[in-house]
Amino acid sequence: MELTTVWFSLIAVLWIGYFVLEGFDFGVGMLLPVLAKDDTERRVLINTIGPVWDGNEVWLLVAGGATFAAFPEWYATLFSGFYLPLLLILVALIVRGLAFEYRAKRDDARWRARWDAAIIIGSFVPALLWGVAFANILRGVPIDADLEYVGGFFNLLNPYALLGGLTTLSLFLTHGAVFISLKTDGRIRHQARELAARVGVVAAVITVVFLGWTQISTGSIASAVAFTAAALALVGGLVAILGGREGWAFLGTFVAIGLGVAGLFLALFPDVMPSTLSDGVGLTTTNAAATAYTLKIMTVVAVIFTPLVLAYQAWTYWVFRRRISVDHIPAQPPTPATSAR
Amino acid sequence: MDMLDIVRWQFGITTVYHFLFVPISIGLTAMVAGYETAWVRTRNPRWLRLTRFFGKLLLINFAIGVVTGIVQEFQFGMNWSDYSRFVGDVFGAPLAIEGLLAFFLESTFLGLWIFGWDRLPAKLHAATMWIVHLGTLFSAYFILAANSFMQNPVGFEYNPATGRAEMTDFAAVMFNKVQLVTFPHTVLAAYMTAAAFVVGVAFWSLRRAENDEDRSMYRSAVRTGAAVVLVTGLAVAVTGDLQGKIMTEVQPMKMAAAEALYDTEAPADFSVFTIGTPDGRTEKFAIKLPGVLSYLATGTTDGEVRGINDLREEYVATYGTDPGAAYYSEGDYTPVIPVTYWSFRLMIGLGLLAAAVAAWVLMATRKGRTPGGRLLTWSVLALPLMPLLANSFGWIFTEMGRQPWAVFGLMTTAQATSPSVSATEAMISLITLTLVYAVLAVVELKLLFTYIHRGADPIRTDDLPPEQPDGDVDRPLAFAY
Numbered sequence: 001m002e003l004t005t006v007w008f009s010l011i012a013v014l015w016i017g018y019f020v021l022e023g024f025d026f027g028v029g030m031l032l033p034v035l036a037k038d039d040t041e042r043r044v045l046i047n048t049i050g051p052v053w054d055g056n057e058v059w060l061l062v063a064g065g066a067t068f069a070a071f072p073e074w075y076a077t078l079f080s081g082f083y084l085p086l087l088l089i090l091v092a093l094i095v096r097g098l099a100f101e102y103r104a105k106r107d108d109a110r111w112r113a114r115w116d117a118a119i120i121i122g123s124f125v126p127a128l129l130w131g132v133a134f135a136n137i138l139r140g141v142p143i144d145a146d147l148e149y150v151g152g153f154f155n156l157l158n159p160y161a162l163l164g165g166l167t168t169l170s171l172f173l174t175h176g177a178v179f180i181s182l183k184t185d186g187r188i189r190h191q192a193r194e195l196a197a198r199v200g201v202v203a204a205v206i207t208v209v210f211l212g213w214t215q216i217s218t219g220s221i222a223s224a225v226a227f228t229a230a231a232l233a234l235v236g237g238l239v240a241i242l243g244g245r246e247g248w249a250f251l252g253t254f255v256a257i258g259l260g261v262a263g264l265f266l267a268l269f270p271d272v273m274p275s276t277l278s279d280g281v282g283l284t285t286t287n288a289a290a291t292a293y294t295l296k297i298m299t300v301v302a303v304i305f306t307p308l309v310l311a312y313q314a315w316t317y318w319v320f321r322r323r324i325s326v327d328h329i330p331a332q333p334p335t336p337a338t339s340a341r
Numbered sequence: 342m343d344m345l346d347i348v349r350w351q352f353g354i355t356t357v358y359h360f361l362f363v364p365i366s367i368g369l370t371a372m373v374a375g376y377e378t379a380w381v382r383t384r385n386p387r388w389l390r391l392t393r394f395f396g397k398l399l400l401i402n403f404a405i406g407v408v409t410g411i412v413q414e415f416q417f418g419m420n421w422s423d424y425s426r427f428v429g430d431v432f433g434a435p436l437a438i439e440g441l442l443a444f445f446l447e448s449t450f451l452g453l454w455i456f457g458w459d460r461l462p463a464k465l466h467a468a469t470m471w472i473v474h475l476g477t478l479f480s481a482y483f484i485l486a487a488n489s490f491m492q493n494p495v496g497f498e499y500n501p502a503t504g505r506a507e508m509t510d511f512a513a514v515m516f517n518k519v520q521l522v523t524f525p526h527t528v529l530a531a532y533m534t535a536a537a538f539v540v541g542v543a544f545w546s547l548r549r550a551e552n553d554e555d556r557s558m559y560r561s562a563v564r565t566g567a568a569v570v571l572v573t574g575l576a577v578a579v580t581g582d583l584q585g586k587i588m589t590e591v592q593p594m595k596m597a598a599a600e601a602l603y604d605t606e607a608p609a610d611f612s613v614f615t616i617g618t619p620d621g622r623t624e625k626f627a628i629k630l631p632g633v634l635s636y637l638a639t640g641t642t643d644g645e646v647r648g649i650n651d652l653r654e655e656y657v658a659t660y661g662t663d664p665g666a667a668y669y670s671e672g673d674y675t676p677v678i679p680v681t682y683w684s685f686r687l688m689i690g691l692g693l694l695a696a697a698v699a700a701w702v703l704m705a706t707r708k709g710r711t712p713g714g715r716l717l718t719w720s721v722l723a724l725p726l727m728p729l730l731a732n733s734f735g736w737i738f739t740e741m742g743r744q745p746w747a748v749f750g751l752m753t754t755a756q757a758t759s760p761s762v763s764a765t766e767a768m769i770s771l772i773t774l775t776l777v778y779a780v781l782a783v784v785e786l787k788l789l790f791t792y793i794h795r796g797a798d799p800i801r802t803d804d805l806p807p808e809q810p811d812g813d814v815d816r817p818l819a820f821a822y
Contacts, residue, residue, distance in 0.1 A: 043821060050822045051452035054407065058444040064414055065437035072429020072505075079418025079425075080759035083766050086419060091777060094408040098781065101404040104822045105788055147426075148761040290430045290508075297511045301438050309445045316449050319460050322814050330817040 003295040004285040007070035008272070010302060012265035014066055016258045018059035019130070019168070020175075023257050025049040025056055027176010029096065029123025032116055035180060035188055035195065039109075042116060043329045046100060048183040051320045053100060055313055057093065069298055073147055073288035074272045081141065081149025082133055085156060089126045096122025107332050127172045128165040132156060135164025135210075138218055138268055143275035143282060150277075160213060167210040170203035171234075171260070175253040178237065182246040185325035193241055196249065200238045207234060211260065218267045226263030230256045347767040348420040348758055351774065355412050356740075357733050358778050362406035364732055367477040367528060368535020369399045372566075374470035381467050386800040387558045394797035395539065395562075400455065401788050405781055407448070412774065414440075420767065424747055424757035431497050431508040432487050435515075439483035446476035458806045459819035466806070481528055489520035491748050492739070493591040499751070506751060522587055526580035529573045530692075530735070534728040536569035537695055540702060541725035546796050547711060548718070558797065560706060567702040570724075574696030581689070582637065589638040589646070592749060594656070594674060595742035597649045598681035600634050607645035609634035613686070649675055663745060663753070676744045684738035688731045695727035 028049050036042040049056075068075040079086060095118040103115035139160050142151040177196035181189050211227040219227070237252020268274075275282035289295070342350075373396050380388035414436060417425050425433075450472040457466055490496075496513030497506045508514065543562035550556045589596040596602075601617075601624075602609060611633035617624040632642035639646070656674040657663070663673035698720045705712040712718075743749055747757040806819065 047818065047821045051456040054448035055445065055452060058440065058448050061411065061414055061444050062437065062440035064418075065433065065440040068418065068425065068429055069433030069437040072426055072433055075418045075429060075433070076422035076425040076759075077761075079415060080420070080422035080761050083419055083759075083762050084769070086415060087770050087773060090412055090415060091773060093411055094777060094781075097408040098404050098784075100822055101400060102784065102788065105401070106791070146760070148422075150761060290433065293511075294430050294434055294508045297508075298434055298437060301441065305441050309441065309449075313445070313449055316453055319453065320456060324818070327815070328817050329821055330819075 003292055003299065004070075004289045005270075006299060007066070007289070007295055008265070008269060008285045011063060011066050011070065012262060014059055014063035015265070016261045018056070018063055019261050020254050020258045021056035021059060022053070023127075023168075023172040024175045024179035024253075025053040026123040026127040027172045027174070028180060029119045029176075030127065030173055031176055031180065031192075031195070032120050035177075035191055039112065039332075040326050040329050041188060042112075043104070044184055044188055044324055044326055045180060046103070046119070047324055047329070048180060050100065052313075052316060054097070055316065057097070066298070066302075070290050070295060071272060071283075071285070071288040072290055074283050077143060077147050077149055077273055077283060077288075078137070081143075081151070082136070082156065084153050085129050085133060089129050092122040092125035094122075104332065124169070128169045131165035131168030132161045134168075134264060135161040135214075137273055138164075138214060138264060140274040140276040140282070142277050143273065143280045144277060145279060145281050147281060147283060147287075160217075163206070163210050163213065167203075167207050170199060170206050171253070171257055174200040174203045174237075175250075175257060178241055178246065178249045178253050181241065182250050183323055185323045188325075189246075189323075193244065193246070196241045197238060200234070200241065200253075204231070204234050204238065207231065207256075207260065211263065214264065214267055220266060220269075223263045223267035226259045226266055230259035230263060233259060342764070342768075344762065344764040344767055345755055345758055347764060347771050348762075349754065351420060351767070351771045352416065353737075353740075354771075354775055354778065355409065355416060357736065358782075359406065359409040359413055360732060360736055361729060362402050362409065363481075364527075364531035364534040364729070365538055366399065366403045366406045367474075367481060367531035368533070369395060369402065369538065370470060370474035370477055371532065372535055372539055372569075373399055374467065374474055377467040377470055381463050386805075387554075387561065389805070390558060390797040390800055391562055394792075395542075396454075397792050398538075398542065398789060400451075401785060401792065403451065405785055409778070410444075419770070420759055420762065421747075421757050422759035422761065424752065426505065427752055427757070428490070428506050428748060431490055431494075431506055431514060434508065434511070435483040435487040435490075439480055439487075443476045443480035443483065446479065447473050450476065456818070456820055459816070460810050462810065463806060463808045478528065481531070482524055485524050485527055486515050486517065486520045489517040489523055490514055491746075492523075492588075492743060493517055493519040494748055494751055506748070518587055519584075519591060522580055522584040526577060526584050529577045529580060530728060530732055533570055533573040533577055533692075533695065534725075534732060536566045536573065537699070537728050538725040539563075539566035540570060540699065541722055542793050544702070544718075544721045545793065548713070549796070555797070556711065560709070560711070563702065564706055567699040567706075570699035570728075571696055571703065574692060574699065574728075577692055578696075581692075585637045586640055592743065593647050594649065594652045594676070595681070595739070596638050597647060597652055598676045598678055598742050599685040599738065600646070601678045601682045602634070602646060602648045603650050604648040605645060605651050606648065607635065608632040608643040609638070609646035611637065615682070649678075660750065674745060676742050681738055681742045684734040684741065688734040688738055691727045691731035691734070695724060695731070698724050698727070 028045055032042055032045055036045055099115040099118040099122065103112055136156050139158070141149060142155065144150050174196055177192045177199060180192040181196060184192065208231055211231065215224055215227055233252050234256035237249045237256060240252055241249035270285045271282055272285055272288050273283040373392055376388050376392040376395065380392055450469045453461065454466065454469040454473060457469065461469070494506065495517050496508060496510035498509050500507045540563055543559045543566060547556060547559035547563055550559055585596065600609070600611065608631065610629040610631050612627040612629045615624050615627040634646055635644040636642050638644060653673050653675060701717065702721055705717055745753045745755065747754040
């Protein structure tokens with residue numbers, strides 16, 4: 001296999017890792033107002049992802065960095081082209097990340113309510129926009145002969161891309177609900193299970209339409225296989241959650257998102273960012289790539305360190321494997337908020 | 342403002358802001374890991390209290406460093422796409438490796454530390470903080486290697502067919518001679534910054550402590566912190582001196598700009614303070630140290646230091662007329678002199694001042710004394726700001742001193758921006774991010790002051806972390822958001 005193909009695959013793996021992991025923590029964040037009735041329940045939900053959300057987010061940073069190193073032209077065109085959506089995602093990730101850390105730092109209902117809003121909106125915006133961004137990449141965008149995006153902001157808001165956004169949004173909601181059912185106990189667990197089944201049906205319909213549309217417009221045989229397997233995994237996950245098999249259900253949504261993203265990358269290959277302009281030049285794994293030397297160095301580093309990262313991240317999930325219920329939530333530490341004011 | 346001004350302001354604001362949190366995170370992870378190791382070794386509750394107290398302050402600080410770091414990585418592609426295309430083959434690699442080696446390590450093990458008090462054996466728990474610290478060091482190494490390439494591009498070849506700089510020697514990029522002095526200088530300054538923070542906080546708490554036990558605990562934090570400030574302060578000066586000599590070799594214009602030295606001199610004096618015309622070309626009053634600039638630049642007190650005018654002629658001969666000359670209005674290849682001149686002095690001055698205050702604190706707290714003099718008190722309370730600001734001025738100096746280049750000798754900053762981004766879009770981004778940073782700064786400071794004011798929590802005997810986790814799944818979490 002050529003090194004450019006290796007790196008296209010590795011970047012696909014990084015995005016898969018990002019979506020299967022942060023997908024559920026976006027879901028948990030969005031479900032905060034739906035599944036929690038009071039502050040203790042909100043804390044139950046937040047603490048299911050407390051130790052791991054930041055590690056999940058690093059998959060995005062590494063995907064970005066790897067794109068910079070392995071396909072500099074792709075990184076440059078994509079990040080400067082999708083400027084305003086990326087800015088929105090950045091702001092969302094900033095306030096969301098701080099919210100987890102700062103929310104419990106003051107015993108003040110208004111303070112917590114604000115950070116709750118930051119978590120909810122900060123999870124919703126990227127969950128929607130990542131789908132919009134990926135759909136636009138697959139659909140092709142106006143890129144001129146200098147490899148510059150020339151489409152502006154509103155070009156990104158087309159029906160196919162919005163459907164892509166709804167796909168990631170609904171999938172992450174489902175994935176999050178299943179995760180909550182797997183990681184909590186008591187009332188929340190049961191409500192999350194019911195919700196996962198209901199949202200999951202909607203997500204399945206949207207996902208099948210979006211993947212079908214993608215397959216018809218840019219698909220290959222390989223992507224068809226991945227999409228079919230993804231749809232089957234999602235249906236399997238739904239069946240499992242209806243039967244109360246939370247672990248299998250989580251495996252189902254996990255695999256469905258992973259294979260769905262894999263299918264999108266397979267449908268894209270060997271393009272990385274096709275152009276819709278007749279006189280434009282689309283980006284491919286060849287014309288966007290770094291030199292063979294850089295790719296070789298990066299390959300050595302990735303081969304050594306990726307297994308290590310996977311091992312210690314898996315270990316973290318093992319350390320924090322137990323279910324959390326309202327009984328596990330310690331009293332809010334007596335913060336000095338009132339005395340300091 | 343045009344697009345270039347806007348994206349430069351965004352880069353400057355984001356980077357300086359981000360780097361207020363980074364050095365404290367680098368240094369404080371080591372200090373907290375040290376306190377926790379002392380706790381595990383001695384089981385003296387004092388160390389556990391300090392671990393928890395400074396651990397909380399660390400987390401409040403770390404969070405902003407993390408989230409602003411995302412902007413740091415994305416803005417190269419967003420605002421500087423021509424730069425990214427040009428150097429991505431060289432510059433992208435350390436960034437990607439930083440993510441893979443450092444960010445995963447930091448985020449995962451910090452999560453383990455925060456939530457793992459009752460899940461991990463005590464020694465392993467302390468080890469997780471050391472691993473976080475290791476992650477911050479990896480991060481510093483790779484990002485500084487990337488920056489050093491911008492100061493002194495090595496290990497690459499220009500490919501005229503693609504118009505890109507292409508990496509030919511990864512080891513040369515990783516062990517760039519600029520990097521080899523920049524890394525220790527920056528990391529030592531980070532230790533100094535965090536230790537100054539500890540001294541300021543612990544001194545404030547010491548003055549307010551109500552019993553002997555608390556006083557003794559805070560005093561040990563003040564004294565160990567002050568010792569670290571003093572030792573690292575001297576080491577920062579030594580590494581900074583080495584850095585100056587290498588800078589003179591690879592970027593002589595930056596050294597000339599640091600002194601506003603227009604004409605080549607041997608020996609060259611260092612002015613501590615100058616009042617001149619606003620453009621820095623004519624001096625009206627100055628306090629000078631004879632031969633010191635020669636020493637900083639060459640290591641001898643009578644060495645020749647080349648001036649801006651000579652260097653400008655040489656650069657024009659080498660690189661042609663500066664394409665950014667009109668933009669900078671300083672003339673060919675000349676940085677903005679008042680900025681480089683003052684940032685260089687403020688960096689050195691604030692660093693030395695911090696070391697002096699630390700020495701004074703060590704003297705004044707000898708033999709169990711708790712000093713109460715006003716001047717000392719205010720100096721110690723201001724101490725955390727000194728290295729913090731010195732860091733900022735150091736970065737402002739080194740980045741502004743490289744102008745008009747983005748990558749020295751290869752690409753100017755004016756050539757580096759994103760052609761597809763409009764000034765309006767860039768302005769939306771600048772305003773949005775600046776407002777977000779401002780709000781977060783207020784929130785962060787309020788939280789920090791709240792927790793500093795509260796002091797280290799007393800230890801309850803039923804609240805000690807276990808040496809071995811007992812696996813009880815019904816007990817409430819030791820820590821929860």
